[in-house]
Amino acid sequence: MISGNSLQPMRLVLTTCADHASADQLARHLLERRLAACVSLLPITSCYHWQGELQHQQEVQMVIKTSADQLPRLLKAVSHRHSYEVPELVVLEACAAGSYGAWLLDAVDPR
Structure with a gap:
């Protein structure tokens, strides 16, 4: 059961x-x-065009949960540390409900 009905803005990357x-x-x-x-x-299995060729590769999809405030720093860190020449960076706006939203904000608090 969701405790409370508050919604916290978050981002899925x-x-x-x-x-x-x-x-x-x-x-x-x-x-x-x-x-x-x-x-x-x-x-996952990804199918895509890359350098004029059709690719069919086994990959690992990362679903990263963060706050709107931490998003710029997260994107910078992923871009700098990613092994791909052109890393996928898809950002989705979402809301976290109840106590999960409070936990998420606490977990990304830089302290």
């Missing part, structure tokens, strides 16, 4: 990595710096 090890390393970097409250790692 999507990016992909070539393998679990690189995704895990990036996730740890973001979490240790309190740029992300939570990072979910999902194995």
Whole structure:
């Protein structure tokens, strides 16, 4: 059950990595710096155009949960540490409900 009905603005950032090890390393970097409250790692198959060729690759989708305030720092960190020449950076505006929203804001508080 959701405690309370308050909604906290948050951001979901999507990016992909070539393998679990690189995704895990990036996730740890973001979490240790309190740029992300939570990072979910999902194995996926990506199909896309790259340098004139159709690609079909196994990747790891990262779903990164953060606050609107931490978003600029998070995007900078991902851009600088990502192994891809052109990393996927998709930002979705969302709201976190109830106590999860309070936890998320606390988790990314730089203290």
